[in-house]
Amino acid sequence: MENLLGEFLRARRQATTVERAGVLRGAGSRRTPGLRRGEVATLAGVSVDYYTRLEQGRERNPSDAVLNALARVFGLDYEATGHLHELARSTRGSFRRTYVADRVSPSVLRLVNNWEHALAFVVNRRLDVLVQNAETAAFLEGFSDGDNLLRLTFLNPASREFFLDWEQEARFKVAHMRAAVGADLDDPSVLALVEELSLASEDFRRIWESHDIQVRPHEIGRYHHDRVGDLTLWHATFSIDGAPGQRLFVAHAEPGTPSDDALTRLSASRC
Template sequence: MDSDKLLGEFLRARRELITPEQVGLLPSGSRRTPGLRREEVAMLAGVSTDYYIRLEQGRERHPSDRVLGALSQVLNLSADATAYLHDLAHPRPRQIRAPDQPGQVKPALLRLIRSWPYTPAIVTSRWMDVLGSNQMADALYDGLDHRDNLLRLIFLNPASRRFYRDWEESARSKVAQLRALSGADLDDPYLTDLVGELSLKSTDFRRLWARHDVSTENVATRRFHHRDVGDLTLTYELFNINGALNQKLIVFQAEPGSPSAHALDLLGSLAALTSP
């Protein structure tokens, strides 16, 4: 991945997602390409068209904070996407370090989550490799291929479209999280291999990766369909793990007393019956 072109690629992708009506411009007939024109972004951001074109082409790499603020407003960027934009424009000095590799989960953490009989929990790496899980999480994802990585699961397993009842929303969220996690550091060999594999094997991944969505979503509600207990609506929460570089703990819960809570109880009972 050419990190020198990331700023321009991000601006172009986000520009193409904004309609003239969203920024108060009058319709001007049919357009050959989607979204705003470069000159429209430049006008709304208060910069010259030539300057903005240089930004998208990668010939201008050091815009001021004022310009970045104006562009984030024109392109309707979220707080996460605005922070990402600033990171691309003013990248921190990179330290020479070994490529990220999946790590080992602390035994104490594994003992903790495996003591939860009715709460699915998994530990993931920076790139969403599943490093550890408890019995309930294994039961929740039972029968699904590519469980080693949450991105591979959702994009490379056709059964994921039934498992994730809101597949498009879930897939877009995971890709946006991957963008946020990578920041401007897209030359990590492990990430490069993962994005290359998913891009080669999934047109949906290519489509969503090209949007340049960015999100650090730590709490969300997702709807699942489990082959044994039916539909579940679960809230997941993502926690950083102190002392474990780039590892995350994901915990799933149902609203107390809800049908999903009863389904989780049933799933826990079934998992206990089938456990060795």
């Protein structure tokens, strides 16, 4: 059985610096990055043995108080704390996520298609693009793997030039899928995608193993488009009621800017 809770705790412990956690750095070098198990246990108010058993998957019933204490030690935000609790519920055998088919409702489809002078598209938890408006189609035109944002980012070499902040974009997309999938990693379609990307991309393996959780994109995205040059777009993302795992992404340019003009020219090219 996979130890998702332990993997998450270990990744967060290794990513948490002693300075951020408020631990006094002792003399000598540290052989491992981040915090030691004993330091986490002390800060969370549990025994070292108990915390070790949590990481190793031998303790499967942590209380909410313990989970919240660990979230404080690691500096987790709201989404990551919720993910931690979700992983813990899955170890108790009391949590099972259910899903609907990847069908976009007619009302959401009309909304996307009628959204003008902005990118608008809907993705599922694997970041498959389910529907997109004409502006998005023009924006991604010519890209292979454009039907899945993870494949586009990690498997298409052109993405390194398209996303001017490639590492930031890559980390967000992986963290978004981890948050969307949660503790339910036994979906064959998700497992197949993770295996495919892990085999093909060392960068994906590195970022996936960091166990970052984030559902909000960075507000600003910077891109280089072969036909219209550089664009800076403002992002927003919304959960879709009644469609678990589906999210609506929207991006637009500030009015009157060169990016606004570039988006206008892209839109006109689809007419």
